Amino acid sequence: MATEHSRTAARLMVSPAVILLFLWMIVPLGMTIYFSFLRYNLLMPGMESWTGFDNYYYFITQHAFWDALVNTLLLVGGVLVITVVGGVALALLLDQPFKGQGIVRVMVIAPFFVMPTVSALVWKNMFMNPVNGMFAHIAKAFGLQPFDFLSHAPLASIILIVAWSWLPFATLILLTALQSLDREQMEAAEMDGASWLNRFIYLTVPHLTRSITVVVLIQTIFLLSVFAEILVTTNGGPGTASTNLPYLVYAQSLLNYDVGGGSAGGIIAVILANIVAIFLMRMIGKNLET
Amino acid sequence: MSRKTTATRQAVVTVAAWTIGFLIFFPILWTIILSFKSEGDAIKAPLDVLTSTWSLESYHEVQERSNYLKHFWNSVVLSLGSTLLALLIAIPAAWSMAFVPGKRTKDLLMWMLSTKMMPAVGVLVPMYLMFRDFGLLDTRIGLVVVLTLINLPIVVWMLYTYFKEIPGEILEAARMDGANLRSEILYILTPMAVPGIASTLLLNVILAWNEAFWTLQLTTSNAAPLTQFIASYSSPEGLFYAKLSAASTMAIAPILILGWFSQKQLVRGLTFGAVK
Amino acid sequence: MGQITLSSITKSFGDVNVIPPLDLTINDGEFVVFVGPSGCGKSTLLRLIAGLEDISSGKIEIDGRNATDAAPAERGLAMVFQSYALYPHMSVRKNIAFPLKMAKMPQAEQDRKVENAARILNLSSYLDRRPGQLSGGQRQRVAIGRAIVREPAAFLFDEPLSNLDAALRVTMRQEISELHQSLKTTMIYVTHDQVEAMTMADKIVVLNAGRIEQVGSPLELYRSPRNLFVAGFIGSPKMNLITGAEADRHGCATLGVRPEHLEVTADGPWKGVIGLAEHLGSDTFLKVAVEGVGDLTVRVPGERGLHHGQTISLLPPPDKLYRFDANGMAL
Numbered sequence: 001m002a003t004e005h006s007r008t009a010a011r012l013m014v015s016p017a018v019i020l021l022f023l024w025m026i027v028p029l030g031m032t033i034y035f036s037f038l039r040y041n042l043l044m045p046g047m048e049s050w051t052g053f054d055n056y057y058y059f060i061t062q063h064a065f066w067d068a069l070v071n072t073l074l075l076v077g078g079v080l081v082i083t084v085v086g087g088v089a090l091a092l093l094l095d096q097p098f099k100g101q102g103i104v105r106v107m108v109i110a111p112f113f114v115m116p117t118v119s120a121l122v123w124k125n126m127f128m129n130p131v132n133g134m135f136a137h138i139a140k141a142f143g144l145q146p147f148d149f150l151s152h153a154p155l156a157s158i159i160l161i162v163a164w165s166w167l168p169f170a171t172l173i174l175l176t177a178l179q180s181l182d183r184e185q186m187e188a189a190e191m192d193g194a195s196w197l198n199r200f201i202y203l204t205v206p207h208l209t210r211s212i213t214v215v216v217l218i219q220t221i222f223l224l225s226v227f228a229e230i231l232v233t234t235n236g237g238p239g240t241a242s243t244n245l246p247y248l249v250y251a252q253s254l255l256n257y258d259v260g261g262g263s264a265g266g267i268i269a270v271i272l273a274n275i276v277a278i279f280l281m282r283m284i285g286k287n288l289e290t
Numbered sequence: 291m292s293r294k295t296t297a298t299r300q301a302v303v304t305v306a307a308w309t310i311g312f313l314i315f316f317p318i319l320w321t322i323i324l325s326f327k328s329e330g331d332a333i334k335a336p337l338d339v340l341t342s343t344w345s346l347e348s349y350h351e352v353q354e355r356s357n358y359l360k361h362f363w364n365s366v367v368l369s370l371g372s373t374l375l376a377l378l379i380a381i382p383a384a385w386s387m388a389f390v391p392g393k394r395t396k397d398l399l400m401w402m403l404s405t406k407m408m409p410a411v412g413v414l415v416p417m418y419l420m421f422r423d424f425g426l427l428d429t430r431i432g433l434v435v436v437l438t439l440i441n442l443p444i445v446v447w448m449l450y451t452y453f454k455e456i457p458g459e460i461l462e463a464a465r466m467d468g469a470n471l472r473s474e475i476l477y478i479l480t481p482m483a484v485p486g487i488a489s490t491l492l493l494n495v496i497l498a499w500n501e502a503f504w505t506l507q508l509t510t511s512n513a514a515p516l517t518q519f520i521a522s523y524s525s526p527e528g529l530f531y532a533k534l535s536a537a538s539t540m541a542i543a544p545i546l547i548l549g550w551f552s553q554k555q556l557v558r559g560l561t562f563g564a565v566k
Numbered sequence: 567m568g569q570i571t572l573s574s575i576t577k578s579f580g581d582v583n584v585i586p587p588l589d590l591t592i593n594d595g596e597f598v599v600f601v602g603p604s605g606c607g608k609s610t611l612l613r614l615i616a617g618l619e620d621i622s623s624g625k626i627e628i629d630g631r632n633a634t635d636a637a638p639a640e641r642g643l644a645m646v647f648q649s650y651a652l653y654p655h656m657s658v659r660k661n662i663a664f665p666l667k668m669a670k671m672p673q674a675e676q677d678r679k680v681e682n683a684a685r686i687l688n689l690s691s692y693l694d695r696r697p698g699q700l701s702g703g704q705r706q707r708v709a710i711g712r713a714i715v716r717e718p719a720a721f722l723f724d725e726p727l728s729n730l731d732a733a734l735r736v737t738m739r740q741e742i743s744e745l746h747q748s749l750k751t752t753m754i755y756v757t758h759d760q761v762e763a764m765t766m767a768d769k770i771v772v773l774n775a776g777r778i779e780q781v782g783s784p785l786e787l788y789r790s791p792r793n794l795f796v797a798g799f800i801g802s803p804k805m806n807l808i809t810g811a812e813a814d815r816h817g818c819a820t821l822g823v824r825p826e827h828l829e830v831t832a833d834g835p836w837k838g839v840i841g842l843a844e845h846l847g848s849d850t851f852l853k854v855a856v857e858g859v860g861d862l863t864v865r866v867p868g869e870r871g872l873h874h875g876q877t878i879s880l881l882p883p884p885d886k887l888y889r890f891d892a893n894g895m896a897l
Contacts, residue, residue: 003620005637009471010390013382017446018398020379024439025405031416090310098304106550107315113549114318115500117520118538122321126531132333134320141335167314172553225409228502228517232524246411246503253415254507263415270412277407281400462618463651467665467712468639477664481655 029270035263042257055264059252065265067240068248071155072272075244076223078159079166080216086163087170087215088208094171095178112168116228123161124150124233154234154242161229166222170215177211178204210283217280224273245269318542325349325535332531348536355533356519358540365515365541367430368505369498372437373445373491379438380445381487385475387446388453389461399450406443410503421508430513433505437498444497445490452486453479492552499545516541567629568720568752569594570615575624577607577614577776584610585776587624592720592754592769597746600756601763601799602773608756611773612722615754617641628719639668644713645722648729650705652697652712658684659693662711669716683711686745703734710745720752727762739765760800764788772796794894797822803851805888806862818897822888825851825865830872834881838862843873854878 039051059065094105111119127134128149136146149157181204189199227246230236236243236251243251249269253262323339324332331342352358387395417436418427426432456479464478480487502517509518520541523534549556570592577585584607592598600608613619615626617638626634633641644665653661659680666676684690687707697705706726713721723742727735743766746753757763763770764784772779772787772795780792784800791797797805805822813821830852838856850872852864864880872878889897 003617003637006390006471007392010386010392014386014398017379017383017402017442020439021402021405021442025408028413028416028420029408031419032413035415093303093307093310096300096303096307098300098307100304100308104307104311105553107311109549109553110315110318110546112556113496113500113546114542115517115520115545116502117506117517118321118542119317121520121523121534122317122538125529125534126320126324127317129529132529132531134336137335164314164317169556172556221407225411225503227411228506228521231506232521246409249411249414250507254418259415259419266409266412266414269409273407273409273412277404280407281404285396285400457649457651459647459649459651460653462616462638463645463647463712464653464664465618465638466616466643466645467716468668469664470639473668478653482653484655 032263032266032270035259036267038260038263040259040263042259051260055260056268059261059264059268064240064243064248068243068245071240071242072224072244074155075159075162075226076220078156079163079223080219082159082163083166083170083219084212084215086167087174088212090167090171091174091178092204094175108171109168111164112166112172114165116165117232119165120161120229120232123157123164128157150234151238154238158226158229158233158242161233162223162226166219169219173215174208174211177208181207213283214280217276217283220276221273221280224269224276245272318546321535321538323535324531325539327532327535329530329532332535348532349540352533352537352540356522356537358519358537361514361516361519362540364430364509364513365499365517368433368437368513368515369495371430371434372441372498373494375434375438376442376445376494377449377487377491380442380449381475381480383446384449384453385479388450388456389458399447402443402446406440410440414507417504418507427508428510428512428514433508433513433515436504436508437501440501440504441494441497445494448490448493449483449486452483452490455486456482489552492548493556496545496549496552496556567594568592568718569627569629570720570752570754571625571627572615573625573627575614575621575626577610577619578622583776585614588776588778590771590778590781592752594752595750597743597753597755597766597768598771599763599767599769600754600771600773601758601760602779603799604758606773607776608758608773609724610776612645612724612754612756616643616645616722642716642719643722644716644718644720645724646706646709646713646726648725650697650709650726650729652705652708654697657694657696658689658700658708658711661697661708662715665712665716679715680711683714686714687711702730703738706730706738707741710742714745714749718751720754723753723755725757726755727757728759735762742766761802764800770800772799790896791888792896794820794822794890797888797890797896803863803865808859808862810858810860812859816887816889818889819892820890820894822890823862823882824886825863827883827886828862828864829881829883830864830866830870830878831881832879834879836862836880836882837877838880840872840874840876840878845869852878854880856880 036055037050037052038048039054040048090108094101094108098104114122125133130136130146130148133146135149139146147153185203186199189203194202225246226244227250230242230244230247234242236247240248245265246269249262249265252258252265325348326344326346327339327342328345328347331339334342387399421427421432424432460482461474461478464474469477499515500517502521505515505517506521509515520537523537572588572590574587574589575585576583576587588611600611602608610619614621617633617636617640621634624634625632628641628643653664656664662680662683663676666679671679680693681690684693687710689704689707689711692700692704697708700708709726726742727738730738739762742753742755755762755766767784769781770784770787771781774795780787780796787796787800791800794807798807801824803825805824806828808821808823809819813819836856836859838854838859840852841855841861842853844851847869849868850866850870852866852872854862854864856862862880866872891897
């Protein structure tokens, strides 16, 4: 199915998508790189001047950057641990036959479809609020002092909220992978006298490794840019206790009007994301061969 | 394994699965319950909440005070508009890559994927400035374009994996039967790929509906979709639980329903075909 | 009309040369079968004729018209694919009518032609079903119907029977032959099955690694294969090929003798032990280890009560021996 005629047609039909994505990638990114070398403040228009790597220097040397970097890594790492461990456990559980499988599945998946602003506000107000939240009510019922989650453990609270949103994703993908596990292979192992634990270690885990890698990589891409949850719960505070890199860039460029500094931060975020992306692309690329 | 232990085990699994499922779903369920309570009842202790009277008053208030329908409509226009536009661009592209693969097709697909990896925050500043300078801030058209571009790689990928499953011989048969390229795509490929195209549409409507970076950055009120509308409850209105719950329920209900229909496609779409 | 002339056509995919320069003329009304082992380029050759692939060089003429650069639709050929390639979302009626719809034929005429084709192919009662609701043989007929209504200059068949079970394959083989006799349109048929080739063809083209090994009628190929490849490919069971001292005694590098030509006699020159006897009722196939000659397959008509371990002697028929030189060419 490849004549010169169809090849020409194919090139023509693929080009709008390619050109649009190329522009989308190159124009704003080029501008960000350019801005990152300028002294550029929105409050002082017309005062732009070339500053070389100063913006990068100032961005990296501020305390907030290192806090944000650590917070970003904690956020990504924390959510990954919760969702992968929880996801494997939950997938194994849901893969067993039991009554009402369909309904439970639907309940487990639901959080993924809740928009980030809603999930953050629901958790913040209805659950974590130290006066009227569900957790406060429960603490009071046991005669305990209610805990102000978002003031005293802001990052952990955000990790919890984000993990709740992403647990269904991990579960769903791992469950799909589990269901593609060769039943005959399992039965053969059972005939060979392998115990449940052995079957889990030697058959299930290797089978899941690939899917776990995919889950980790894809979630990392999304988790590196968590924004809405922070914006509506803590605004990055108290101080910088829950500021991650995207939020810092947003604050610097659109709240402090420091376009140059924000752009430098943006480029740093791009570089970080690319390191993850390279691994992810390798994984998916391998899959294309088959 | 004896029959009895199997039965016991199934009982344990059933209880465990239902408990965990209920706990995970509980925040959503609680939000829905609170949305049918009065403001005064909503902040009571959980057991008192359940026994208090049910009412629709919060829904009325949300609509009166903040024009919920406008934001709902914005969400519909943005998610559906961007998805349809992306499909229009992606169907021909996916046709090319699935049925006339060349040496560089794979690289092209990977490159498209790589654009998706770029964190939005990396281009926040220029996008904001361009939107400001072209007068696109808080317009639906500007946001439709951005959402289209964000989701285009996923749309191309999903369609590509679906098209790959259609045997090339059928398209060749159409060609032998005298169909030109337009007829081939219109009468043969598209109808055959309807399930795949529908799944792609569904998943991308969901993703666009819930997109909460650009919608928060580039809109304020006129073009604001539900993500922005809900964010406005951040404070101090967030303390009005019943109203917040009613607004949230209305914001997530349509997509929750769509989402339940598209579980399978979700896996395939979000893993770019790496897990099927 | 349906004369197709290929003049020194070649095809390469990248650096791989699939079809070296190849010339072939297919006459109007002929049933031509391309046969060869898988990967021999027979399907590629068919797709080049169809226009689904470009030729790298050379010229294709259809009815005297240069069709080298013509799009598939412009060549006036119809193709039946291995997978049938029916449109799963259309009814049988719409499937068959699709080429007519593409040709913008008036609806009434479309209906008439579809009804007509359906009657010929016994599909009249299935016209409103979807391909998914049909059996393999019925799908095959729909694919043929879709080809017939176009009234093409030639039909191209790409291994059309390979997805059917053995019994159905025989029936469909006969139906296609009968169709050819009634339509008298040129048919080009690709298969790897030499039985199909032998039973259906007016002219067989034996292909190997993109090259034409021999062109001829089935019996010509059977009686006088031009080389070892054709000798080994045509005929079932395969011709016995003997090398070594026995071949030397006959003055050739390889000596060929067909299993059905070997005779079991009381005192033949070749003596051996039966290693395996397959009793089919109508025939008995023997595998005999002959001293100084090697393993030979023998086809004995009827049931002769021969069995494993028995020693027999074989008589090679002097007038039905095939002799090949060191290059594998017939002497």
